[in-house]
Amino acid sequence: MLEQRKVTLDEKEMPDKWYNIVADMPNKPLPPLNPATREPIGPEALAPLFPSELIKQEVSTEKWIDIPDEVRNLYSIWRPTPLFRARGLEKLLDTPAKIYYKYEGVSPSGSHKPNTAIAQAYYNKQEGVKRITTETGAGQWGSALSFACRHFGIECEVYMVKISYHQKPYRKLMMNTWGANVVASPSDKTQAGRDILAKNPDSPxxxxxxxxxxxxxxxxxxxxxxxxxxxxxxxxxxxxxxGEEAIKQMEKAGDLPDIVVAPFGGGSNFAGLAFPFMRLNLEEGKKIRCIASEPASCPKLTKGVFRYDFGDSVGMTPLLPMYTLGHNFVPAPIHAGGLRYHGAGVIVSQLLKDKLMEARSHHQLECFEAGVKFAQAEGIIPAPEANHAIATVIAEAEKAKVEGKSKTILFNLCGHGNFDMAAYENYLSGRLIEHELTDDEIQSSLSQLDTPTVD
Structure with missing residues (x-):
């Protein structure tokens, strides 16, 4: 008998609205502060950087935000994305848990990032913007924005973290293919880059x-x-x-997750899958555990502090209330470049502070061991970022086995690892380095902060 492995949606079933969890949060996020005066600032402070419609969305408390038709039409190139039952992984782990994954690797750039890249490029185009600058770690975001800008005829300049620039040359070539200019960061093109290189010429x-x-x-x-x-x-x-698609797909499968898991760098990956399921907790009183999985070498959620900090290293952004390791913290050069960020998003930070979600950290070797198990069981080679979620899933599935309980686990397979094979080569050959981060190093970074604390 043929076992069902995937649950799909018709294009007409694609959601026509984004969900804004701020509307349902019991405690709203604290306001950003002017770094000079330390006083709250309004949306007008963002005008030099973002188009007005995105600023409206940034401060919106509306529960649902309409997705423009042109954005949905572009989404339909790859959306709705499939939901898979990981039967091979279940068998490999010999677990009573049912494991599902939402696969975002079917997008043109191979990850979940085009979901916002298309939207941001669209709103910039509506306001006549000629060029967009951005950063990228592993290259997933940079390639997604390059793809989006090409469609809307906008010039794109990407500052790619130097260690990833060298580790992942094919991500850079993807961006170049879509017409973007890619610069290894820190660079000598900006004052910020020159200052950092003057202090540390070998900065990763x-x-x-x-x-x-x-x-x-x-x-x-x-x-x-x-x-x-x-x-x-x-x-x-x-x-x-x-997550809104995943809710519909889980309903079609006749199931509902007990646990939702996603990798965590700054928050978009986790929010994308988990926030709609957290909506069910807040609206309907469901008890779905939502777990963010982060690197042990950059553990802002599990070992950071909740306080105001800058979103960038130099201190050009407003001060944001977040879980942080300190804006001067430079993470170890792990292969999960998209997770090497010192702070967490404001919304996620408040949700964690209010104990409406959980966080887990994993070491690099553990994550690659989990990714190889998944690839051997399911066939898809995951991105290094996705391996963090898989490590959490395996831990929860093994716990279910020990307890003899059947649990339903859903995770976000946010992208494939087809351009990350150098990382897998290092792991399989035994050359992958474990980066241990000590509590003293964390405290040293945090002790340099002179930003406001939060009671």
Whole structure:
């Protein structure tokens, strides 16, 4: 008898609205602060960097935000994305747990990132923007925005974290193919980059540094705007199409997850899948556990502190209330480049503070071991970022086995690892390095902060 492995939706079933979890949060996020005066600032402070419609979405408390038809039409190139029952992984683990995954690797750039890249490029085009600057870690966001900008005829300049620039040359070539200019960060093209190189010529870079460079360029050119691939409220909201589709697919499967898991860098990956299921908790009193999986070498959720901090390394952004390791923190050069960010998004930080979600950290070797198991059981080679979620899933599935309980687990397979084979080569050959982060190193980074604390 043929077992059903995937649950699909017709294009007509694609959601026509993004979900804004701020509307349902019991405690709303604290306001951003002016870094000079330390006083709350309004949306007008964002005008040099973002088009007005995205600023409206950033501060919106409306529960649902309409997805423009032109955006939905582009989404339909790959959306709705399939939901899979991971029967091979279940068998390999010999677990009573039922495991599902939402597969975002079918997008043109191979990850979940185009869900917001298409939207951001659209709104920039509506306001006549000629160029967009951005940062990228592993290259997933940079390639997604390059693809989106090409469609809308907007010039794209990407500051790619230097360690990833060298580790992942084919991600860079994807961006170049779509017409983007890619710069290894830190670079000598900006004052922020030059200052960092003067202190450390061998800096591997970080997302915070790359953000500083991209923001500097946008702030100094009236024809240029900036786009961020994670962290900000509007970015997380755009990604919720993932979870809204997944709810419909789980209903078709006659199931509902007990546990929802997604990787965590700044928040877009986790928010995309988890926020709609958290909506069921907040609206209907469901008890779905939502777990964010992060690197042990960059554990802002599990070992960071909740306070105001800058979103970039140099200190050009407003001060944001977040779980952070300190904006000067430079994560170890792990292969999950998209998760090497010092802070968490404001919304996710408040949700974690209010204990409406959980966080788990995993070491790099554990994550690649989990990714190889998944690839051997399911056939898809996951991106290094996705391996963090898989590590959490395996831990929860093994716990279910020990307890003898059947649990339903859903996770976000946010992208494939087809351009990350150098990382797998290092793992399979035994050359992959484990990066241990000590509590003393974390405290040293946090001790440098002079930003406001939160009671």
């Amino acid at each position: 870079g970080s997302l915070g540094i790359a953000i500083s460079e991209a923001v500097e360029l946008a702030a100094n050119d009236e024809h240029t705007k900036y786009a961020l691939g994670s962290v900000l409220n509007h970015v997380l909201t755009h990604q919720t199409i993932i």
